[in-house]
Amino acid sequence: MNEQQQTLWEFMRQQSGKLLEQTVQHIGLTFISLFIAVLIGLPLGIFISRRKKFSGAVLGVAGILQTIPSIALLGFMIPLLGIGPRPAIVALLLYALLPIIRNTFTGITGVDVTVKEAAIAMGMSKWQVLSKVELPLAMPVIFAGIRTATVINVGVATLASYIAAGGLGEFIFGGISLNNTNMILAGAIPAALLAILFDFLLSRLQKLNIKKLKAVTVALPLLLIVLSSFYLLPSAYGTKLKAGFTPEFMGRRDGNLGLQSKYGLKISTVVISDAVMYKAAFEKQLDVISGYSTDGRLKAYDLVVLKDDKNIFPPYFAAPIIQENSLKKFAGLEKILNLLAKRINDSTMTALNYKTDYLHQSPEKVAKDFLVAQKLWKPAQTGGEGMVRIGSKIFGEQYILANIYSMLIKGYSHYDVATKTGLGGTKICFDALTNDQIDFYPEYTGTGLLAILQSPAKVVDSLTASPRATYNYVQDAFEKKYNIKWLKPIGFNNAYALMMRRGQAEKLKIKTISDLKRYLESR
Amino acid sequence: MIKVQQLRKHFGKVKAVDDISFEVKEHENLILLGTSGCGKTTTLKMINRLIEPSAGNVLIDNKNISEQQPEILRRGIGYVLQNHGLFPHYTVAENIAIVPQLLQWDKKRTERRISELIEKLHLTKDQLRAYPGELSGGQQQRVGLARALVVDPPILLMDEPFGALDNVTRANIHAEFKALDELKRKTIIMVTHDVQEAFELGDRICLMDKGKIVQNGTPAELLFHPENNFVSEFLQEQRLSLEFKSVRLADLWQWLSPQLSPNGGGVQLSADSGVWAGMEHFKFKSDDTISILNREHNETKSVGFEQLMSAFYQYKQQQAHE
Numbered sequence: 001m002n003e004q005q006q007t008l009w010e011f012m013r014q015q016s017g018k019l020l021e022q023t024v025q026h027i028g029l030t031f032i033s034l035f036i037a038v039l040i041g042l043p044l045g046i047f048i049s050r051r052k053k054f055s056g057a058v059l060g061v062a063g064i065l066q067t068i069p070s071i072a073l074l075g076f077m078i079p080l081l082g083i084g085p086r087p088a089i090v091a092l093l094l095y096a097l098l099p100i101i102r103n104t105f106t107g108i109t110g111v112d113v114t115v116k117e118a119a120i121a122m123g124m125s126k127w128q129v130l131s132k133v134e135l136p137l138a139m140p141v142i143f144a145g146i147r148t149a150t151v152i153n154v155g156v157a158t159l160a161s162y163i164a165a166g167g168l169g170e171f172i173f174g175g176i177s178l179n180n181t182n183m184i185l186a187g188a189i190p191a192a193l194l195a196i197l198f199d200f201l202l203s204r205l206q207k208l209n210i211k212k213l214k215a216v217t218v219a220l221p222l223l224l225i226v227l228s229s230f231y232l233l234p235s236a237y238g239t240k241l242k243a244g245f246t247p248e249f250m251g252r253r254d255g256n257l258g259l260q261s262k263y264g265l266k267i268s269t270v271v272i273s274d275a276v277m278y279k280a281a282f283e284k285q286l287d288v289i290s291g292y293s294t295d296g297r298l299k300a301y302d303l304v305v306l307k308d309d310k311n312i313f314p315p316y317f318a319a320p321i322i323q324e325n326s327l328k329k330f331a332g333l334e335k336i337l338n339l340l341a342k343r344i345n346d347s348t349m350t351a352l353n354y355k356t357d358y359l360h361q362s363p364e365k366v367a368k369d370f371l372v373a374q375k376l377w378k379p380a381q382t383g384g385e386g387m388v389r390i391g392s393k394i395f396g397e398q399y400i401l402a403n404i405y406s407m408l409i410k411g412y413s414h415y416d417v418a419t420k421t422g423l424g425g426t427k428i429c430f431d432a433l434t435n436d437q438i439d440f441y442p443e444y445t446g447t448g449l450l451a452i453l454q455s456p457a458k459v460v461d462s463l464t465a466s467p468r469a470t471y472n473y474v475q476d477a478f479e480k481k482y483n484i485k486w487l488k489p490i491g492f493n494n495a496y497a498l499m500m501r502r503g504q505a506e507k508l509k510i511k512t513i514s515d516l517k518r519y520l521e522s523r
Numbered sequence: 524m525i526k527v528q529q530l531r532k533h534f535g536k537v538k539a540v541d542d543i544s545f546e547v548k549e550h551e552n553l554i555l556l557g558t559s560g561c562g563k564t565t566t567l568k569m570i571n572r573l574i575e576p577s578a579g580n581v582l583i584d585n586k587n588i589s590e591q592q593p594e595i596l597r598r599g600i601g602y603v604l605q606n607h608g609l610f611p612h613y614t615v616a617e618n619i620a621i622v623p624q625l626l627q628w629d630k631k632r633t634e635r636r637i638s639e640l641i642e643k644l645h646l647t648k649d650q651l652r653a654y655p656g657e658l659s660g661g662q663q664q665r666v667g668l669a670r671a672l673v674v675d676p677p678i679l680l681m682d683e684p685f686g687a688l689d690n691v692t693r694a695n696i697h698a699e700f701k702a703l704d705e706l707k708r709k710t711i712i713m714v715t716h717d718v719q720e721a722f723e724l725g726d727r728i729c730l731m732d733k734g735k736i737v738q739n740g741t742p743a744e745l746l747f748h749p750e751n752n753f754v755s756e757f758l759q760e761q762r763l764s765l766e767f768k769s770v771r772l773a774d775l776w777q778w779l780s781p782q783l784s785p786n787g788g789g790v791q792l793s794a795d796s797g798v799w800a801g802m803e804h805f806k807f808k809s810d811d812t813i814s815i816l817n818r819e820h821n822e823t824k825s826v827g828f829e830q831l832m833s834a835f836y837q838y839k840q841q842q843a844h845e
Contacts, residue, residue, distance in 0.1 A: 118608025121571055121680075122622050122670070123598030136612050 011182040015171075023190050025166035029085065030153040030194070031227035033092035037149060038224065041097050042142070045104025046130065055105060062098040070095070070159050075276065078163065083244070083272060083280045088157070088165035095156050096149035103145025107138025140206055147202040154195040158187070161247060162273030164280075168194075170247055170271045177248030177425040179451045184427075240520060244272040244286035248425065253457060254450055254464075255290065255496060258312035265517050274395070278303065287500060288516065292316075294346055294397060294494040296353025304505050305497040307512040314446040314460060315467035316495040320405065321448070322440035323433065324483045330388055330439070334487060336412045337405060337440070341488035343374060349397065349492040356396045363396070367403035378411030385414040391441035392421040393429050397494065401442045426451045434482060443486075444494055448474040453481070467493065524549040524710045525570065525678065530579035532565050539565045541734035542579075547727075549677075552711040554725035556718065562734040563714045567680055570712065571600045583678065598625055601671030601709075605683035607663045609655035609670070616651040619669045626674060633673075640669045643703060661692040672705055679706070681713040685720065697723055718758060722765050730754055742769035747842040767799040770838060772815050778834035779815070779824045791816055791823070798835055802828070 012019055048055040065073075073094065077087030111134050119133045135142075161169030171187025174180070205220070249255035250271055259265040267288060272280065274291070281289045282301035291298060293305055320337050327334055344352070352370060355361045371377035390405055392398035399421050406417045420438055423429045426447055432438045449455050449463065449470055455477075463470045475486040498513055510516050525547040532540040540562040547553045555563035568574040570581055572593045581588045588596055609618050616637060623633040641651065644665045655663055664684065671679060685693045700706065701724065715721050721728050722742045729739045730753075738750040746766055749755040758765060772779075773794035790804045794817035804813045805828045814825045826834075 112606075112608075112611075114604050114606045114608040115610060117573065118602070118604055119610070119621075121573055121597055121600075121602035121604075121608075123594045123596075123625055124621075125594050128625075133610060137610075 008182045008185050012186050015186060019171070019186060019190065022166060022168045022170055022187070023194070026154070026157055026168045026191065026194065027227055029088060029092060029157045029160055029165060029167050030150065030198075031224055033089045033157075034096050034146070034150055034153055035221075035224040035227075036089070037093040037096035037100055038146065038221075040093070041100030041145075042104055044097075045101045045142075046108060048101070049105050049108040049134075052109075059098075059102055059105070062101050065094045066098045070156050071162065071275070074159060074163050078276050078279060082283065082285045083164045083276060084270065084285075085160075085165045087163055088160035088167075092153050092156055092160070096153050099145040099148040099152070100142070101145075103141050103148075104138065107141030107145075108134050110141065111137045143202060143206045147199060147206065150198045150202060151195050154191060154198060158191055161271050163276055164244055164270035164272040164286075166271065170250070173273070173425075174247030174251045174271075176427050177246065177451070178251050179425075179427040179430065179454075180251065183251065241267060241287035241516075242285075243267045243269045243288040243290075244277050244280055245269055245290040246274045246277065247271050248451075249290035249496065252450060252496075253460065254312055254314050254446065259498075259513070262310050262312050263513050263517050265513065265520070267516075267520055281499070281501060284501070287504060289499055291497055291499045292397075292494050293497045294349040294353060294492055296350060296355065296357035296396065298499065299350055299354045300358035302502045303499040304502045305499050306505070306510065306516060308495075308497065309512040309514050311464055313496040314449060314464045315470050315493050316444035316446035317467055317471060317489040317491075317493050318401070318442050318444050319471070319489040320440045320487045321433065321443045321478065321484050322487060323436065324485055325436075326388075326439035327485060330386060330413075330415060332413060333388065333409070333415070336408050338488045339376060339408055339412070340404060340490050342491045343376075344491045346492045346494075349494065352400050353397050356400060363399040363403045366400050367407055370400075371404060371407055377407065380407070380410035381412075381414055383410070383414055383416035385416075387416045387418055388440075389438040390417060390419045390421075391423050391429050391432050391438035392419070393426065393441070394422040394424055398442060401490070405440075405442075433484065440487075442490070445470045445474050445486075445489075446495065448478065448486075453477050524551075524584065525712070526580075526582040526585075527566070527570070528580045528582070530566065530569060530581065531577045532562070532569060532574060533577045538734050540569070540576075543731075543734075543736055544579075545729055545736065545739050547710055547712060549710055550708065552713065552724060552726045554721040554728045555712065555714045555731060556716070556721040556725075556728050557731035558716060561731040563729075563731050564682055566731070567682055567712060567714050571597050571602060571680055598622055598674070599676050599678070601676045601679040603664075603667050603671045603679065603681040603684045605686045607655070607667035607687075609663060609666060611655055614652055614654055615646070615658070615666050618655065618666060619651075619673050621670065622674050628674075636673055637669070640673060640705075643705060644669050645699070659692075660688055661696060664688060664696065675705075675708075677708075677710060679709045679711045681711065683714055683716070686715070686717070693720075700724065718761055718765065719768075722769050730757060743774075743842075747839070764799070766839070767802065767835075768797045770798045770835065772796055772798060772801055773817055773819065775831070775834040775838050776817060776820070776824075778837045779826055779830065781822070781824050790814070794818070798831065801826075801831060 044058060048058050070091070073091045074087065077091050081087035081090060115133060115137070116129065119129045124132065157167050158169035158172055160167045161173055168187040168191045171183050172191070175183030175187060245256055251257070256269070277286070277289045278291060278295065278297035278301050280286045281303060291303065298305070322337070352366055355366045356363055368377060388409055390402045392402035402419050402421050406419055409415050409417050420432065423432055429441050430452055433441060445467070449460060453474065463473055471486065471489060478484045478486060498516070500510060505511070508519055510519055527543060527545050530540055530543045531538070543566060545553070555566060557563045565574055569576045572588060619637050619640065620633050623636070637651070641648070646662065646665055646669070650658065650662065655666065658666065668684070685696055688696065697720065713724065725742060727739065727741055728745055730737045730745065732753060738745055738754050742765070745754060746758060746762070746769055771794065772792065775798070776794065791814045792801055792804065794815050801813055801815070805811050807828070812825045812827050814823055816823050
């Protein structure tokens with residue numbers, strides 16, 4: 001444990017520059033959106049306290065906005081506002097709106113009627129009643145709303161890294177993908193501390209007596225502006241092309257680190273979720289992205305893979321990995337799972353992915369169509385001999401594979417099947433496997449080698465060129481270290497790849513990563 | 524001073540105030556009396572335009588208030604509420620200074636006026652820095668009164684001003700209220716449901732029911748010449764004490780013989796006092812008398828309890844036959 005803390009501390013020190021930048025971005029994102037939310041929410045709250053018939057509608061809409069899952073909301077923003085800070089700020093401010101509007105409304109309508117009447121009867125104008133009576137008296141309640149909104153925003157802002165808006169989410173999601181606990185903690189702890197800190201500070205504000213509150217009412221907007229401006233500080237430094245890499249890719253030796261060390265590639269980079277990355281490339285918001293070579297969107301958005309002429313991306317052959325115990329428990333399961341071995345090559349997988357990602361067919365349908373075409377499909381038999389739990393990571397290909405395996409097991413055995421799809425990144429999936437939450441899931445040799453085993457650079461370098469050697473190495477190491485068995489490879493290699501829009505790549509005559517580097521360095 | 528003409532207020536189909544007219548003379552204290560829901564508060568609030576009438580006019584000094592800007596109108600009319608309506612986030616001093624601030628008085632003038640008022644209203648300087656929540660109910664009500672009086676408006680509207688106070692506090696404040704010279708210069712309209720209070724403080728009483736005025740008259744007129752059964756029934760329960768309170772000693776003057784007692788006769792009272800006040804001064808010993816000074820006739824009479832009662836009886840007899 002002590003060692004763990006040590007290394008966390010070391011990691012944070014080592015990455016202190018990045019950590020500071022992300023923290024500053026995080027604070028900036030939180031407060032710029034909060035500031036705008038106050039600018040919108042406060043007048044809106046005042047308005048509906050005057051025209052009560054609108055209150056239901058306004059609070060209803062703000063309430064609905066709040067229930068939209070954050071990732072979905074960020075997703076909605078992309079077609080409208082692209083990627084980067086703008087959609088993130090808009091999404092955050094939409095989340096912050098409800099508590100601010102609602103508390104302003106509640107606060108103002110809660111002001112003692114006789115006090116309001118006295119104010120009017122003494123000859124105060126509407127504006128004076130609002131500014132001298134209603135707002136000061138509603139201020140504690142309004143502050144409580146702003147406080148809630150702040151804490152929500154600090155939390156949701158971690159998701160901003162999905163759409164290239166930065167923030168501490170870069171570490172958190174990078175860490176989850178890379179199975180790097182220190183990296184997760186380096187993002188999560190500062191985020192939690194920020195939430196606690198701001199909550200505490202605002203609670204102090206709330207408790208100030210009414211007298212001092214007058215000063216605070218002036219100070220708060222100023223403070224918000226200052227904190228918001230944090231975000232604008234690390235402004236863009238540009239190269240000719242703009243790259244968007246996933247948090248996972250950013251931190252991997254066979255990712256951005258390798259690009260920098262082996263190719264010497266220098267390109268201005270934003271961190272972005274792979275869920276939106278391809279579309280952003282298609283919409284020319286990004287020029288170079290770190291995709292997967294079998295991704296259906298490659299086909300859908302007409303992107304081309306740049307050749308890895310220096311072999312930095314190790315092979316990522318997919319194969320189910322399974323607990324030894326589960327193999328013993330479910331007799332015949334290995335044979336069923338191996339039915340799929342060598343059945344799917346790169347282009348088949350891309351085509352299958354294309355069907356789900358772009359033609360929006362359900363993974364079940366795609367899986368069944370595939371099995372039928374391969375003459376592997378059998379109708380489900382009666383179950384009752386035990387429950388096989390299949391896991392999958394949170395992207396389309398894994399959903400399809402999980403469905404195929406589910407149909408195979410039901411068709412060829414009397415086992416029941418539970419699928420636990422969408423298990424976040426590698427770390428979540430693998431932890432679920434080692435903790436006996438699932439029996440097996442499809443994993444990739446490269447991921448096993450780098451993210452799970454965290455093999456030293458020397459080992460990786462010696463293996464990268466040969467898929468066979470990589471497979472053997474991970475199979476061996478998993479057996480020894482985790483009692484987990486790699487079954488036969490499915491056939492395709494879903495390796496990392498840099499990709500660009502076909503049109504742009506052809507125009508700039510970029511075919512390999514070395515070409516890309518030359519282009520970036522040319523004048 | 525204040526003329527209310529055919530005033531109506533309808534809330535949907537409910538006629539809260541239904542064709543009301545009355546006048547209040549300068550320095551007069553008019554009470555709007557009635558049970559809750561009779562429209563008295565609505566009537567009051569139409570005078571400073573807290574509520575806009577459905578029909579009818581209110582004239583103050585022969586000027587129609589609907590032609591004045593409401594904020595300006597209200598700054599010239601003091602308003603006292605039942606639950607004082609003090610700003611909880613303002614100190615007592617700041618609360619009292621609200622209207623002067625709206626009228627942009629300079630600070631010195633406001634301060635001078637506030638210290639003058641708190642003395643008259645028996646508040647202390649320390650209390651000026653307190654917040655309303657730190658004061659007792661009676662003190663809060665005094666601050667509310669000070670706030671309404673601070674710019675010395677000619678008109679004062681009071682909505683159940685003593686309604687939230689306990690009986691003892693209320694009795695004390697009533698006494699102060701009557702003694703306060705500031706109020707003698709005011710034209711006051713006060714709303715209450717408390718019959719005793721109405722008779723004690725009012726020069727005239729408008730008894731209201733279901734949005735209409737049932738009777739508008741002096742306390743004695745209401746008692747001895749009720750317009751209809753509603754009026755007499757409304758007063759029935761407290762009739763005797765009301766009569767003793769509203770009949771002045773001067774009203775009995777003709778039946779009081781100019782008897783000169785040997786010792787000049789006990790306490791001296793003004794003939795403007797009520798019979799009740801006179802009765803309170805008897806100690807019920809033999810030869811117990813009070814002396815009454817009638818400034819109008821410039822004459823003093825000394826009376827015993829029995830004679831007072833007999834005079835009161837004769838007065839009532841006469842009232843009944845008028």
